[in-house]
Amino acid sequence: MSFERKKILVLGAGYAGLQMVSNLQKKLSFQDADITLINKNEYHYESTWLHETAAGTMEWQDGVYPINKVIDAQKVVFVPAEVTAINKDEQTVETTHGNFDYDILVVALGFESETFGIDGMADHAHSIVNPQTAVKAYREIEENIANYKRSNDQKDLSILVGGAGFTGIEYLGELVESVPELCEKYGVDYNKVNITCVEAAPKMLPMFPENLVQYAMKFLEDRGVKFMVNTPIVAANEDGFIVEVNDEKQQLEANSVIWTAGVRGSKLMDETFEGVKRGRLVVEPDLTAKGYDNIYVIGDVAAVMNGEGENARPYPTTAQIAMQLGEHTAKNIELTLKGDKKEPFVFSDKGTVCSLGSNDGIGLVLGREIKGKKAAFMKRVVDTRAVFKIGGPLLAYSKGKMF
Numbered sequence: 001m002s003f004e005r006k007k008i009l010v011l012g013a014g015y016a017g018l019q020m021v022s023n024l025q026k027k028l029s030f031q032d033a034d035i036t037l038i039n040k041n042e043y044h045y046e047s048t049w050l051h052e053t054a055a056g057t058m059e060w061q062d063g064v065y066p067i068n069k070v071i072d073a074q075k076v077v078f079v080p081a082e083v084t085a086i087n088k089d090e091q092t093v094e095t096t097h098g099n100f101d102y103d104i105l106v107v108a109l110g111f112e113s114e115t116f117g118i119d120g121m122a123d124h125a126h127s128i129v130n131p132q133t134a135v136k137a138y139r140e141i142e143e144n145i146a147n148y149k150r151s152n153d154q155k156d157l158s159i160l161v162g163g164a165g166f167t168g169i170e171y172l173g174e175l176v177e178s179v180p181e182l183c184e185k186y187g188v189d190y191n192k193v194n195i196t197c198v199e200a201a202p203k204m205l206p207m208f209p210e211n212l213v214q215y216a217m218k219f220l221e222d223r224g225v226k227f228m229v230n231t232p233i234v235a236a237n238e239d240g241f242i243v244e245v246n247d248e249k250q251q252l253e254a255n256s257v258i259w260t261a262g263v264r265g266s267k268l269m270d271e272t273f274e275g276v277k278r279g280r281l282v283v284e285p286d287l288t289a290k291g292y293d294n295i296y297v298i299g300d301v302a303a304v305m306n307g308e309g310e311n312a313r314p315y316p317t318t319a320q321i322a323m324q325l326g327e328h329t330a331k332n333i334e335l336t337l338k339g340d341k342k343e344p345f346v347f348s349d350k351g352t353v354c355s356l357g358s359n360d361g362i363g364l365v366l367g368r369e370i371k372g373k374k375a376a377f378m379k380r381v382v383d384t385r386a387v388f389k390i391g392g393p394l395l396a397y398s399k400g401k402m403f
């Protein structure tokens with residue numbers, strides 16, 4: 001390939017950004033482009049495994065790997081830094097490690113916690129959005145259970161989980177595995193523990209058919225989880241959640257409080273683009289920002305529309321689509337550099353698997369329903385595949401969940 005050497009700047013090394021770089025470095029030679037990747041940490045973390053760290057069933061180090069391990073240093077410069085501003089008209093990016101200019105920009109800055117303005121939630125509940133927050137959430141649970149012998153305070157044995165969405169259910173699945181072990185470690189009777197999940201919507205896990213939802217609920221209820229559905233949380237405070245039941249406010253008490261019910265795209269999106277909703281920008285079919293055909297926006301900061309006109313709805317933001325967006329962007333950048341036309345993105349939905357701890361789960365895979373051990377096995381395949389697709393067989397062997 002021979003063309004003018006362009007500066008390609010990639011922001012964020014999550015599933016979208018790192019998949020994009022991993023593919024692009026295979027397509028281009030050193031002479032073709034000057035690729036720079038900027039990410040807050042020196043490591044990539046598997047966001048889809050964070051609930052395990054937050055429940056104590058996985059050490060945070062097991063869910064991360066150094067970014068340098070997957071990039072080709074001959075072709076890509078990696079800069080560990082925090083992006084602080086994107087100046088799209090000047091074609092520059094400001095970071096804690098200096099400013100960078102670009103010809104082509106890929107924004108893949110991922111998700112943050114969203115508390116929907118619920119009073120006190122950001123201050124009084126833990127969120128699960130990166131390895132640090134996940135470790136903090138687990139430490140709180142462990143410290144409270146350890147403290148019970150001294151305090152004899154039921155609040156130390158009460159855990160409140162806000163949200164029965166995908167993350168909430170996967171988290172509860174891990175908790176019912178780890179909390180009995182913690183109880184044993186600190187000499188506490190597990191029957192005294194209250195794990196309560198509060199959900200505003202009448203139905204959990206809307207992406208799954210009712211029989212699979214019932215299976216997941218029964219699995220968790222059999223292990224001591226209490227569900228309060230149709231119950232909006234109106235505030236969080238030092239005692240737990242305030243919820244609304246039959247138009248009356250009620251205080252739910254707990255010393256361990258975790259919020260799993262909302263994420264949004266990076267706040268930098270609101271500062272950079274117009275028309276951004278909850279940190280997500282509606283992108284063009286080729287994944288660029290409207291009016292800026294040299295800026296790609298991918299992963300959880302993108303609203304990729306499914307359908308056309310009034311019926312168009314954004315696809316849910318997931319690791320699965322983030323990786324496909326990364327692959328597609330690498331392809332479109334290669335086409336652009338060759339002087340060819342970019343192609344529109346088409347999502348290929350492989351299905352969804354929701355784990356219930358390490359040995360159970362529910363899933364819809366290629367249109368087929370699965371549950372139990374089969375789903376747990378499929379989840380390990382999906383998790384390992386994600387590592388393999390970005391880092392290849394050696395990384396999948398050392399970090400994946402199949403070996």
Ligand SMILES: Cc1cc2nc3c(=O)[nH]c(=O)nc-3n(C[C@H](O)[C@H](O)[C@H](O)COP(=O)(O)OP(=O)(O)OC[C@H]3O[C@@H](n4cnc5c(N)ncnc54)[C@H](O)[C@@H]3O)c2cc1C
Pocket residue numbers: 011012013014015016017038039040041044045047048049050051081082083084108109110111128129167170266268298299300301317318319320321322353
């Ligand atoms: C507990 C949990 C379980 C999940 N389970 C699933 C699942 O089973 N299946 C599924 O498909 N999806 C799942 N998801 C959703 C999935 O994790 C996200 O959709 C996915 O991580 C989005 O990928 P991304 O690359 O856009 O962003 P991210 O993974 O958030 O990566 C963004 C990267 O950018 C970096 N960054 C952010 N801001 C800055 C900045 N200012 N400067 C520099 N770097 C920055 C971050 O450190 C990070 O490395 C789950 C999410 C959670 C929280």
